[in-house]
Each structure stands twice: as C-alpha cells, then as structure tokens.
Amino acid sequence: MSLVLTGAEVLQLLDMELALAAAEEAFCAYGEGRVNMPPKSYLKLPKGDFRAMYGAVCLTDGDVCGLKWVNVHPENPQRGLATVMAKILLNDPDNAVEIADMDGTYITNFRTGAAGGLAARYLARPEAASLGLVGAGVQARTQVAAILKVRPIREIVIYDLIWARAQALRDEIRAHYRVRVTASAEPEAAVRDQEIVVTATPSKNPVVQQGWVSPGTHINAIGADAAGKQELDPAILKEAKIVVDDWTQAHHSGEINVPLAQGLLRPEEIHGCLGEVVIGKKPGREDSAEITVFDSTGLIIQDLALGWAIYQRARECHLGEEKEFIPGLTSR
Ligand SMILES: NC(=O)c1ccc[n+]([C@@H]2O[C@H](COP(=O)([O-])OP(=O)(O)OC[C@H]3O[C@@H](n4cnc5c(N)ncnc54)[C@H](O)[C@@H]3O)[C@@H](O)[C@H]2O)c1
Known part of the structure; x- marks a missing residue:
C-alpha cells in the first residue's frame, strides 16, 4: 500500500527541527558513502x-529510494x-514497492532551507548575528527559518x-521572529557587513x-541550480573556501558552473562537499576571517531523508490515505 499525502498534510507534519535533523542524516550518509545518487536530469521548457x-x-x-519530479x-x-512545485515517490529498495506518493513542494522548500542551516552550522562564525538576503522568494523564507535555529541572528537586511517582495518578506519576518529587519532597495546593503548572506534568485x-x-x-549560494545560473562575482x-553539496551536480549546474566553464575557477579550488x-x-x-561559500544545487537524498521522516510521522498520526495502485500486488 502507498500512503498518499497532499501538500496540506505534508505541511501539517513539517517543521524546521525535523528538516534540520533529516539534512544532517542525508549529508552524513553522503559523507560516509551510503548513497546512490545519479545527477539530476533536466527537461528544458520555454x-x-x-x-x-x-x-x-x-x-x-x-x-x-525514490524519485522527485520538480x-x-x-x-x-x-x-x-509557485516557481518551484514537486512530487515525490518513495519506494522500498528491497522489493521496489511504492511506500508513499507525496507532494514534494514543501519538502523541497524545507530541505533547501535546512541544507542552508546545516551549512551555516559548520561554516558560519558561531557568533554570527547578522543575515543578508538577496532574493525574497520562497527559498529565502526557509533559509531564514533554518539559519535562525543555528545562529544567534539579531538583524536581517533584505534585497x-x-x-x-522585499517589503512583504520584511513584514512576514517581523510578525514571526524577534529580530530587527529592514528592506533595502540596494543589493549592497544586504551584503556589506553581513556575517551570513543568502542568495536565492534565479x-x-x-x-x-x-x-x-x-x-x-x-554565503549560502542557493539560487544557481541549473547550467548558466550564477549569483556571485567569481x-x-x-x-x-567553497563547499559544494555534490561535485557532479555543482560543476554543471551550481554557483561554480559558469566560472568553471569560463576557466576562471579550477576544480582544485573547491574545498570539498558538505557531507x-x-x-x-x-x-x-578554520578561522574567523575566512570567507566561506556553500554552493547548493539540491540533492535527492535530502528529499528522501525528509520524505521518509514525514512518512513516518504521517503513519504515527494516521494522516494521509492508503492506496493500492496495483491491486493485489503491492500489499505488504
Ligand atoms: N539549491 C536548491 O536546492 C534549490 C532548491 C529550490 C530552488 N532553488 C533555486 O532558488 C531560486 C529561487 O527559488 P524560489 O523558489 O525562492 O523562487 P521565487 O520565485 O519564489 O523567488 C525568487 C526571488 O528572486 C527575485 N529575483 C530575481 N532576480 C533577482 C535579482 N537579479 N536580484 C534580486 N532578486 C531577484 C525575484 O523577484 C523573487 O522574489 C531559483 O533559482 C531556484 O531554481 C534552489
């Protein structure tokens, strides 16, 4: 039987603590070689x-194991x-049976935020109190939620x-968090003197x-996740110190893809993977003066780890609808 979960049900079960724990699990598994993850493939549309x-x-x-269509x-x-919408299928790797068919939109947003939070936990200065946001869309919101959990942020500037959109996010943050927050008409104000910067634009x-x-x-460089995208001056x-989520994906679609293709950056200049x-x-x-960049392209293992955690919560809470898509063949 497959558990079908709508976006509204997934959202009821999601929180940033769970997403951060799942991100840590996923990147730990990556670091220890417990993953099988071909690079994502792209269908270009007008x-x-x-x-x-x-x-x-x-x-x-x-x-x-599983698949995300996003x-x-x-x-x-x-x-x-929404700019980003997704569907996730989870399967049992032992017998291939479908475990869950779930909306993946909120999982994508939370797991992307959580990866940014995890990167900040390992790469940002422990005392970092200021956060600049370049791009005030959906991903910026979960970056804020995650980074505020791992660093003592007191001030946020949004461009x-x-x-x-900058104003709307400012008002939303004011309503939800106890931090000083301003919107700026200039990108420089969201970067200069900020201890953590998030870029989340296309x-x-x-x-x-x-x-x-x-x-x-x-810097969490979140927006560049396809060939030709870039947000940072090379x-x-x-x-x-550049830390990527995955070398194969990052070199063809991450923040480093354009400078690598232009010969402005060499592969040896990448420090390593977050895992x-x-x-x-x-x-x-390693020291308080170094500039660090997390180049995030988004990994299926992040979706699988959080999807799995949501699936288990859904079972505990009796949320979602059990469906047998192939009658008689998929009951366990
Ligand atoms: N790394 C990952 O895992 C991951 C996951 C999801 C989305 N993304 C990428 O993140 C980016 C943002 O996604 P989203 O869901 O937040 O989209 P969104 O449309 O909700 O928000 C993007 C925001 O960026 C702003 N913007 C566009 N160009 C800009 C520029 N030059 N300067 C400043 N602001 C600019 C837009 O006005 C918008 O408010 C996309 O490129 C998406 O592909 C990455």
Missing part, C-alpha cells in the same frame, strides 16, 4: 524546466503560481529586484560583487 531526481540512501532508521518556472509568481548574472563581502562572511569564489565536512573528513570554518 519558460522554465523540469528536473527528474532519483536515488537511494541508507538512513539510520531504514533504507529508502520544476523551476521563475515567472510563475506573476501568475499566482529583491521587486521592492514589494539570476544568470552575478548580483553580489566582491568588494561588498567582508572577511569572515559565510572573484568572491577565488578568495573563498565530508559534516562527518569531519574535511574541516569546516
């Missing part, structure tokens, strides 16, 4: 793309639709190309310039 992401992971409380359509908000040109980044800053990467840092195989932040 106004965006779809990605098929699939893989398997051995978690501490079970093995799971889009990125940056003009969708103008039509009242977005569309002023009303930009194909650098938005953040080198001269704006202070020593000791940690000169920032040249002086930073290696999480298990202690490679160091995270």
Whole structure:
C-alpha cells in the first residue's frame, strides 16, 4: 500500500527541527558513502524546466529510494503560481514497492532551507548575528527559518529586484521572529557587513560583487541550480573556501558552473562537499576571517531523508490515505 499525502498534510507534519535533523542524516550518509545518487536530469521548457531526481540512501532508521519530479518556472509568481512545485515517490529498495506518493513542494522548500542551516552550522562564525538576503522568494523564507535555529541572528537586511517582495518578506519576518529587519532597495546593503548572506534568485548574472563581502562572511549560494545560473562575482569564489553539496551536480549546474566553464575557477579550488565536512573528513570554518561559500544545487537524498521522516510521522498520526495502485500486488 502507498500512503498518499497532499501538500496540506505534508505541511501539517513539517517543521524546521525535523528538516534540520533529516539534512544532517542525508549529508552524513553522503559523507560516509551510503548513497546512490545519479545527477539530476533536466527537461528544458520555454519558460522554465523540469528536473527528474532519483536515488537511494541508507538512513539510520531504514533504507529508502525514490524519485522527485520538480520544476523551476521563475515567472510563475506573476501568475499566482509557485516557481518551484514537486512530487515525490518513495519506494522500498528491497522489493521496489511504492511506500508513499507525496507532494514534494514543501519538502523541497524545507530541505533547501535546512541544507542552508546545516551549512551555516559548520561554516558560519558561531557568533554570527547578522543575515543578508538577496532574493525574497520562497527559498529565502526557509533559509531564514533554518539559519535562525543555528545562529544567534539579531538583524536581517533584505534585497529583491521587486521592492514589494522585499517589503512583504520584511513584514512576514517581523510578525514571526524577534529580530530587527529592514528592506533595502540596494543589493549592497544586504551584503556589506553581513556575517551570513543568502542568495536565492534565479539570476544568470552575478548580483553580489566582491568588494561588498567582508572577511569572515559565510554565503549560502542557493539560487544557481541549473547550467548558466550564477549569483556571485567569481572573484568572491577565488578568495573563498567553497563547499559544494555534490561535485557532479555543482560543476554543471551550481554557483561554480559558469566560472568553471569560463576557466576562471579550477576544480582544485573547491574545498570539498558538505557531507565530508559534516562527518569531519574535511574541516569546516578554520578561522574567523575566512570567507566561506556553500554552493547548493539540491540533492535527492535530502528529499528522501525528509520524505521518509514525514512518512513516518504521517503513519504515527494516521494522516494521509492508503492506496493500492496495483491491486493485489503491492500489499505488504
Ligand atoms: N539549491 C536548491 O536546492 C534549490 C532548491 C529550490 C530552488 N532553488 C533555486 O532558488 C531560486 C529561487 O527559488 P524560489 O523558489 O525562492 O523562487 P521565487 O520565485 O519564489 O523567488 C525568487 C526571488 O528572486 C527575485 N529575483 C530575481 N532576480 C533577482 C535579482 N537579479 N536580484 C534580486 N532578486 C531577484 C525575484 O523577484 C523573487 O522574489 C531559483 O533559482 C531556484 O531554481 C534552489
């Protein structure tokens, strides 16, 4: 039997503590080689793309494999639709039987935020109290939720190309968190003197310039997740400790993809993968002055780990609907 969970049901079960724990599990499994994860493949469309992401992971409380079908359509908000929407299927790797068929939109948003929180935990200065946001969309919101759980943030500055979006996020943060928050019409204000910076835009040109980044800053580069996208001046990467989520995905679609293709950055200049840092195989932040960059492309194992945790919560709470999609063949 497969447990069918709608977005509303998934959202009832999700919280950032669970997402952070699942992210730690996923990146730990990655660092220890307990994953099988081919790079995602892209279906290009006139106004965006779809990605098929699939893989398997051995978690501490079970093995799971599965598939995520997810889009990125940056003009969708103008039509009242989300830029990113997703569906996740979970299967039992032992007999292939479908375990769950769930909305993956909120899981994507929470697991992306949680990866940013995890990176900040290992790479940002422990006392980091200021956060700059470049891009005030859906992903920015879960980055805030996760980073506030791992660092003592007291001040947030927000920039977005569309002023009303920066203002809307400012008002939302004011309503939910006890931090000082301002919206800025200039991207520089969201970067200069910020101890943590998050970029979460679909930009194909650098938005953040080198001269704006202070020593000791940690940057979560979230937006670049397809070939040709970039948010940071490559000169920032040249002086930073760069930690990617996965080398194969990052080199063709992450923040490093354009500077690598242009010969501005060499593969040897990448410090390592977040999973290696999480298990202690490679160091995270080593001094208070270094600039660190987490290049996030988004991994299926993050979705599987959080999807699995949500599936278990749903079972405990008797949420969702059991369906037998192939009568007589998939009961366990
Ligand atoms: N790394 C990951 O795991 C991951 C996961 C999901 C989404 N993403 C990527 O993150 C990006 C944002 O996704 P989202 O769901 O938040 O989208 P969204 O449409 O909700 O938000 C994007 C925001 O960026 C703003 N923006 C666009 N260009 C800008 C620029 N040049 N400067 C400043 N602001 C700009 C838009 O006005 C919008 O408010 C996309 O590129 C998406 O593909 C990455």
